[in-house]
Amino acid sequence: MSSIRLSIVVAVYNIEDYVVECVESFFDLDVNEDVEIIFINDGSTDNSLINLKKVLFKKKLNNIKVVDQKNTGVSDLRNQGIRLSSGRYVTFVDGDDFIKVKELIDLFNENKNYFSGKGSFDVLLSAYEFIEKIINTKNNDYIK
16 A cells, blocks of 8 residues: 555646746655655646756655656646546646645645544645746746
8 A cells, every 4th residue: 555645746738937936846845755746747849848857857856756748638637647646635736836835735734634534524725825927038037
């Protein structure tokens, strides 16, 4: 039986300007043996996959999977993520999102009694913060 409790499936499609920051948001997490992250590139036609692999190569993280597939759409991508996941629980992140992974894990750990069969959660929701970023196309700077 797998020791993975939580699988995080990240959708990657034509997000070369954002994928590095998304991946780096996972660097704050000390990914241990009970969390896995699955990046699925859905046939990007830009440099999303190259940028993803470059940033992952810089920092060795445990329990990381990178999948490259032909473009089939986000619904199929997420279903593929579920099929590939080893975790008992699955969450989804879009590759242009920057998540506070520690807060996600804290939320999961704070409610672990409900996930261990002592309660009855089917879905766990949390708040989000919208941050608009505008790209200055002349020099690729982000304006917050």
